[in-house]
Amino acid sequence: xxxxxxxxxxxxxxxxxxxxxxxxxxxxxxxxxxxxxxxxxxxxxxxxxxxxxxxxxxxxxxxxxxxxxxxxxxxxxxxxxxxxxxxxxxxxxxxxxxxxxxxxxxxxxxxxxxxxxxxxxxxxxxxxxxxxxxxxxxxxxxxxxxxxxxxxxxxxxxxxxxxxxxxxxxxxxxxxxxxxxxxxxxxxxxxxxxxxxxxxxxxxxxxxxxxxxxxxxxxxxxxxxxxxxxxxxxxxxxxxxxxxxxxxxxxxxxxxxxxxxxxxxxxxxxxxxxxxxxxxxxxxxxxxxxxxxxxxxxxxxxxxxxxxxxxxxxxxxxxxxxxxxxxxxxxxxxxxxxxxxxxxxxxxxxxxxxxxxxxxxxxxxxxxxxxxxxxxxxxxxxxxxxxxxxxxxxxxxxxxxxxxxxxxxxxxxxxxxxxxxxxxxxxxxxxxxxxxxxxxxxxxxxxxxxxxxxxxxxxxxxxxxxxxxxxxxxxxxxxxxxxxxxxxxxxxxxxxxxxxxxxxxxxxxxxxxxxxxxxxxxxxxxxxxxxxxxxxxxxxxxxxxxxxxxxxxxxxxxxxxxxxxxxxxxxxxxxxxxxxxxxxxxxxxxx
Amino acid sequence: xxxxxxxxxxxxxxxxxxxxxxxxxxxxxxxxxxxxxxxxxxxxxxxxxxxxxxxxxxxxxxxxxxxxxxxxxxxxxxxxxxxxxxxxxxxxxxxxxxxxxxxxxxxxxxxxxxxxxxxxxxxxxxxxxxxxxxxxxxxxxxxxxxxxxxxxxxxxxxxxxxxxxxxxxxxxxxxxxxxxxxxxxxxxxxxxxxxxxxxxxxxxxxxxxxxxxxxxxxxxxxxxxxxxxxxxxxxxxxxxxxxxxxxxxxxxxxxxxxxxxxxxxxxxxxxxxxxxxxxxxxxxxxxxxxxxxxxxxxxxxxxxxxxxxxxxxxxxxxxxxxxxxxxxxxxxxxxxxxxxxxxxxxxxxxxxxxxxxxxxxxxxxxxxx
Numbered sequence: 012x013x014x015x016x017x018x019x020x021x022x023x024x025x026x027x028x029x030x031x032x033x034x035x036x037x038x039x040x041x042x043x044x045x046x047x048x049x050x051x052x053x054x055x056x057x058x059x060x061x062x063x064x065x066x067x068x069x070x071x072x073x074x075x076x077x078x079x080x081x082x083x084x085x086x087x088x089x090x091x092x093x094x095x096x097x098x099x100x101x102x103x104x105x106x107x108x109x110x111x112x113x114x115x116x117x118x119x120x121x122x123x124x125x126x127x128x129x130x131x132x133x134x135x136x137x138x139x140x141x142x143x144x145x146x147x148x149x150x151x152x153x154x155x156x157x158x159x160x161x162x163x164x165x166x167x168x169x170x171x172x173x174x175x176x177x178x179x180x181x182x183x184x185x186x187x188x189x190x191x192x193x194x195x196x197x198x199x200x201x202x203x204x205x206x207x208x209x210x211x212x213x214x215x216x217x218x219x220x221x222x223x224x225x226x227x228x229x230x231x232x233x234x235x236x237x238x239x240x241x242x243x244x245x246x247x248x249x250x251x252x253x254x255x256x257x258x259x260x261x262x263x264x265x266x267x268x269x270x271x272x273x274x275x276x277x278x279x280x281x282x283x284x285x286x287x288x289x290x291x292x293x294x295x296x297x298x299x300x301x302x303x304x305x306x307x308x309x310x311x312x313x314x315x316x317x318x319x320x321x322x323x324x325x326x327x328x329x330x331x332x333x334x335x336x337x338x339x340x341x342x343x344x345x346x347x348x349x350x351x352x353x354x355x356x357x358x359x360x361x362x363x364x365x366x367x368x369x370x371x372x373x374x375x376x377x378x379x380x381x382x383x384x385x386x387x388x389x390x391x392x393x394x395x396x397x398x399x400x401x402x403x404x405x406x407x408x409x410x411x412x413x414x415x416x417x418x419x420x421x422x423x424x425x426x427x428x429x430x431x432x433x434x435x436x437x438x439x440x441x442x443x444x445x446x447x448x449x450x451x452x453x454x455x456x457x458x459x460x461x462x463x464x465x466x467x468x469x470x471x472x473x474x475x476x477x478x479x480x481x482x483x484x485x486x487x488x489x490x491x492x493x494x495x496x497x498x499x500x501x502x503x504x505x506x507x508x509x510x511x512x513x514x515x516x517x518x519x520x521x522x523x524x525x526x527x528x529x530x531x532x533x534x535x536x537x538x539x540x541x542x543x544x545x546x547x548x549x550x551x552x553x554x555x556x557x558x559x560x561x562x563x564x565x566x567x568x569x570x571x572x573x574x575x576x577x578x579x580x581x582x583x584x585x586x587x588x589x590x591x592x593x594x595x596x597x598x599x600x601x602x
Numbered sequence: 603x604x605x606x607x608x609x610x611x612x613x614x615x616x617x618x619x620x621x622x623x624x625x626x627x628x629x630x631x632x633x634x635x636x637x638x639x640x641x642x643x644x645x646x647x648x649x650x651x652x653x654x655x656x657x658x659x660x661x662x663x664x665x666x667x668x669x670x671x672x673x674x675x676x677x678x679x680x681x682x683x684x685x686x687x688x689x690x691x692x693x694x695x696x697x698x699x700x701x702x703x704x705x706x707x708x709x710x711x712x713x714x715x716x717x718x719x720x721x722x723x724x725x726x727x728x729x730x731x732x733x734x735x736x737x738x739x740x741x742x743x744x745x746x747x748x749x750x751x752x753x754x755x756x757x758x759x760x761x762x763x764x765x766x767x768x769x770x771x772x773x774x775x776x777x778x779x780x781x782x783x784x785x786x787x788x789x790x791x792x793x794x795x796x797x798x799x800x801x802x803x804x805x806x807x808x809x810x811x812x813x814x815x816x817x818x819x820x821x822x823x824x825x826x827x828x829x830x831x832x833x834x835x836x837x838x839x840x841x842x843x844x845x846x847x848x849x850x851x852x853x854x855x856x857x858x859x860x861x862x863x864x865x866x867x868x869x870x871x872x873x874x875x876x877x878x879x880x881x882x883x884x885x886x887x888x889x890x891x892x893x894x895x896x897x898x899x900x901x902x903x904x905x906x907x908x909x910x911x912x913x914x915x916x917x918x919x920x921x922x923x924x925x926x927x928x929x930x931x932x933x934x935x936x937x938x939x940x941x942x943x944x945x946x947x948x949x950x951x952x953x954x955x956x957x958x959x960x961x962x963x964x965x966x967x968x969x970x971x
Contacts, residue, residue, distance in 0.1 A: 069731070113737070390737070391654075391730035396664075396723065407874060410864035414857025421852060462797065465877050468861055469801065472854030473808070479853065480812065483846045509815045512760060513808045519756065520749055520804030524797075527745035532738070532797050535877070539801070 028556030035439065035552040042446035054445070055452030057460025057534060059393070060400040063119040068092075068387035070112040080112050084385050089114055105456065109533075114387065117458075137290030137378070138263055139321075140283035141328060142337040142349055144243070147279055236266070239282065243268045248278035263289065271339065271346025281346055283339050287324045292317025296378030298371030307366035309374045311359060318358040326355035340378065348374055407464035414468055418475055426482055427575035428567060433478040436554045440474050443545050448538075457537065466538030473517055473543060477550045480513075481506040481558070482575075489578050499562045503555060510550055518543045620844070623837040626898030633775060633895055640782020647785050652792035654735030658683075658700035659707045662726040665693030666718040673697055676717045680710040702729070738793045742800055746777075749803055761814050768899035769810045772891040776806045779887040780880060794876025801877070802884030805854065809847055809892035816843050817897065824913065831914040836901040840893055851889040858882050 046052060058065045070080045070088070085108050092114060093106035105117040248270035263286035270280050296311040313321050328336050329352045339349040350362045362374070415437070422430040444467060451457035484506040488498035521540030525533055561567050567574045622629070653660060663673070670687045677685035677697050683706075686698040699710060707729045715722040750770060757766035780799060784791055817839035824835060861878035904910050 069737070389729075389731065391728065393726070393728040395726045403874070406864050407861075410860040410874070411857065412860075413864065414860035417856035417860065418853050421849075421856065425849065461874060462794075462877065465861065465874055468857045469854075469877075469881065471857045472805075472850070475853040476808070476850045479846055479849045483843075483849075487842075505819065509812055512815055513811045515756070516753065516807045516811050517804045519752055520801070520807070523745050523749040523752065524800050527741050527748060532793065532800075535797055535801075539804075 028559040031552045031556040032560070035548070039439065039442050039446070042443065042450065046446050046449045049450065049453060051449045051453055054448040054459040055457065056400070056404070057458040057463070058117045058119065058400075059395050059461045060404045060459065060464075061119065062396050062400045063117065063394070065391075065393045065395075066116040066118070067109070067390040067392075068114045068116065069390045070114070070385040071388050080385060085112070085114070088385050088387070092116060113390065137293075138286035138341045139288035139292075139324065140267075140269075140286050140339050140341050141324065142281055142334055142339050143266070143284055144282040145279055145334045145337075145349070146243075146281075147277070239266060239268065243280060243282050246270070246280045248280050267344075269339065269341055269344055269346050271349060279346075281339055281349070283341065283346075286341070287338075288313075288317060288320045290378070292320060293378050296375045298366065298368065298373070298375035300368070301363070306363065307368055307371035308364075309362040309366065309371050309378065311361065311378055313358050313360075315358075321360070322355055322357040325352045325357075325360075328352040329354050340374075403461055404464065407461060407468070411464070411468045411471070414471055418471055422475070422478075425575075427573050428571065429478075429482050429575035432554060432557050432561060433475065433482075435557065436478060436549050437471070437474060439553045440542070440545055440549045443549065444470075444542055447541065447545070458534070460534040462532060462535035463538040466535040467542060470539060470542030470546070473514070473539075474546045474549070477510045477514070477546055478554060480509050481550070481554065484509075485558075486576065489576060492578075495562045495568045495576055499558050507551075507555075511547065514543050514547050620841060621837060622840050622893060623833045623898045623901050626894075626902070629894040629898065633891070636782070637775065637778050640778050640785065643782050643786040647788065649781070649785050649791045650788050652735065652790045652795075653698055653700050654730050654738070654793050655791070656700045656735075657702065657731055658698065659702045659710065659730070660726075660728040661695075661697040661699075661711060661714055662728075663695045663697065663714060663718050664720055664724050666695075666720060668695075668718050670695065672717065673714070676713055677710055680713040681706050735793060738796055742796045745800055746803070749800075753803075753807060757811070757814075761818055764903040765814045765818075765900050768896045768903065769807055769814070771899060772810055772896035773803060773806055775891050775895055776802060776884060776887040780884045783883050784880070789879065790876075792876045794874075795880045798877040798880030799884060801881055802888055805881075805885055806888030806891065809850065809888055810896045812846065812850075813840055813843050813892055813897050814900070817900065825909055828913070828916045828920045831917045832904045832910045833901040833914075834917075836897050836904075840897050844893070847889060847893060851885060855882065855885055858885065 070085065089106050089108055105115075107115055109115050246268055266285060267283055268280060269283055270278055273279050292314050294312040294314045294317065296309060298307060298309050300306070301308050324338060328338055330336075333351065336353075337349045337351045339346040341347070348362065350364065366374070419430070419434055419437075422433045426433060448457060448459055452459075481502060484502035485495075485498050488502045489495065491498075493501065518540055521536050521543060524536035525540060565571075567576055571577065661677070670689055673695050674685050674687045674697070677687070677699055681699045681702055683699050683701050688696045688698075697714065699707075702710070707727060711725055711727050712722055715725055718725070750773065753773075754766045754770055757769055777799065780802060783789075784795065789795075817836055820839055820842075821832060821835045824830070824832060830838075858878050858881045861874055862882055864874075905914065
């Protein structure tokens with residue numbers, strides 16, 4: 012825009028300051044109205060202010076899969092963790108990636124953070140393994156419940172020999188089908204209305220390649236097996252620590268021991284064969300109410316390759332005697348379910364049993380989302396009580412108020428009457444920032460956290476700087492001997508350029524910070540960027556028009572000594588016009 | 603009108619002019635000295651890295667009838683590691699234990715809860731792995747690199763490459779000083795510090811950009827006159843934006859000081875405090891560097907241009923001629939120097955002989971911009 016010529020006639024939008032002011036006032040009213048309309052009167056608070064737990068997980072490279080940490084896998088993992096956390100009844104938990112290899116999980120206060128942490132942090136791998144032996148959870152202990160297959164627990168031998176088992180139970184996946192433990196409560200079969208293309212309704216043994224043997228090499232043969240036997244015999248599933256370490260370092264192809272809790276909440280121990288289907292093979296699973304029978308069940312859909320594997324394992328297992336007609340769903344080394352197989356199944360299947368709604372849905376979640384493509388390690392865990400968060404917020408707000416007060420005092424002392432414009436502009440900026448923060452909560456999930464408060468406070472300085480640049484320019488013009496109105500217009504183009512150039516740098520740093528940083532830092536960067544943008548808006552649509560209008564008032568135009576624009580005090584040179592020096596201000600470049 | 607206001611007027615009229623550019627060697631030397639001190643401090647003392655870099659846990663407890671030493675004892679016994687305990691303004695305590703794993707942290711939390719007689723859930727625990735801070739720091743370095751490249755490109759386009767280079771050097775200078783202060787004073791480096799440091803980038807350049815903007819404007823058509831060399835103009839740009847720089851820095855420091863005071867006073871060390879502390883140090887360094895380092899550097903770089911060399915020659919020749927005629931265009935105590943160059947009585951001729959003559963003060967003419 013051309014510098015206004017020496018005539019008094021301001022040009023362009025500068026002539027209509029009222030319009031710009033009206034615009035921003037309407038915007039403010041609209042935002043405030045929107046805030047009330049949305050019922051969002053306060054910004055959503057971040058975990059660190061509202062209380063809650065933040066867990067930061069870092070993906071770990073696994074041997075043999077050096078390139079596993081990539082965007083796709085990370086996104087899959089986020090999806091899994093998110094659905095699982097929310098599936099477990101944790102409301103409003105947020106899961107997001109940070110950087111290349113981090114996942115941040117925010118769990119608001121009021122949920123069981125310990126439990127959530129276990130679900131989130133340790134849940135890594137899901138396998139379907141054939142059950143070789145089952146026994147009660149304590150070492151060398153008689154099975155507590157009378158069982159039709161006592162031999163399975165006596166010796167702990169994962170043996171073909173343990174044929175004392177009795178219930179073929181082939182056709183009926185009834186919940187009461189009894190062998191022992193959890194296995195008894197669950198049976199596996201094809202969904203009643205069979206969507207599965209291949210023969211799932213019938214025990215089509217013919218499909219199975221090798222329905223004969225246990226998948227493991229004959230366990231009695233080698234020392235490793237003997238060790239396993241010993242381990243199994245000594246295993247005490249009631250000990251948390253023992254259980255916690257069971258899943259470590261177990262390869263999918265190993266035969267292993269594991270613990271699981273049965274429906275009666277008693278621990279049982281298992282010897283399990285090599286994994287045959289893994290969690291990735293499950294396409295979808297959910298806990299559903301079977302309308303006809305009025306009981307909860309879990310339905311599963313397999314992927315194509317999963318369906319093949321599953322059909323192999325089920326056709327073989329369905330031929331076995333209990334307990335070996337079960338497979339265990341093993342999550343991180345713990346058996347979450349061990350349904351019996353009654354028939355060969357393929358692309359889809361359902362698990363029925365003694366499910367409650369909760370247990371069915373839990374298992375559904377675990378099955379759908381159980382298989383993280385990566386393993387994760389907890390990097391940081393922060394729990395903040397709401398009380399401390401409140402204190403921090405209060406301290407931050409007090410700090411902000413004090414900072415603002417100091418800035419205002421300084422501006423009043425230095426700029427006198429002009430400070431009115433500065434203070435009103437800061438106020439406008441504050442209103443816009445607050446309403447936007449409140450509205451951005453539901454809109455994009457913005458949450459005000461402590462660093463964001465910090466960013467807002469820091470931004471006071473940036474906002475104030477724009478006025479300072481403009482005011483100094485106006486005063487320079489007055490020193491030139493101009494009267495206020497032309498001074499205001501002449502100062503604007505140059506001040507505008509300076510403000511834009513420097514705000515751009517500030518905004519750039521905020522964007523870079525936002526893009527590269529992790530976790531909380533982003534809140535800070537976001538606030539900084541937002542306030543920088545608002546600064547530009549406020550200066551253009553509020554400060555400048557207001558200045559133009561006030562320049563028409565007698566108080567300012569006459570250079571009242573309290574106006575901050577007293578020409579005498581500013582040291583204006585009375586004889587006004589002179590030839591311009593070399594640096595005639597030409598059209599300022601738009602930055 | 604406040605004295606600063608008068609200063610502004612006098613600066614504007616050129617009645618007062620601080621010869622930043624002519625004395626640039628002095629300021630370069632000062633900066634180099636500070637930088638060397640910072641680097642030596644960094645090399646010898648190193649940085650005091652917070653638990654985010656070493657791994658460990660911070661527990662924040664509510665108010666309780668437990669002394670600091672008791673809390674420390676409990677934490678150390680439960681963890682087997684050294685614990686640092688601070689009392690907070692709220693009456694609670696902040697207990698920092700380094701090199702702790704999850705299981706130990708749980709135990710410490712439980713035992714602290716017992717000792718304090720509060721619900722375990724009332725104790726905040728912040729548990730970080732040893733590579734967490736490192737990761738943040740790595741990202742900070744990446745951010746720094748990206749930001750520097752972008753800013754250099756932007757400044758090179760918006761202004762010119764010399765200004766971009768000068769701004770970059772000033773930026774590195776600020777960071778070195780800030781990090782150096784942390785090393786020398788032994789302040790704890792946390793992710794909050796790193797954030798603060800990254801924010802300084804924006805601030806430091808913000809100030810520099812304002813000066814450069816003024817310089818760019820006033821050096822337009824500079825070759826069409828023979829009164830001032832580029833250095834003169836650069837110096838005047840600093841002076842004319844000096845009041846703004848001071849005001850801006852004061853205004854930026856006030857809220858940060860509020861944060862520092864409240865953060866430190868009420869909450870003890872924490873992210874609020876860490877950010878504001880590094881901002882405070884960095885802001886001061888940034889204001890200094892935009893005045894004493896960045897702009898003089900631009901002048902130095904510019905004076906290497908043939909055009910500017912020629913201009914300087916012409917300006918000096920003209921001044922010499924004027925001096926020879928015994929003419930002073932200045933009412934303020936004519937004091938033609940031995941080398942015949944017009945100088946201010948306060949400015950040693952030796953400094954001005956090379957470059958960047960200072961104008962006579964109170965020049966009544968040629969002040970319009």
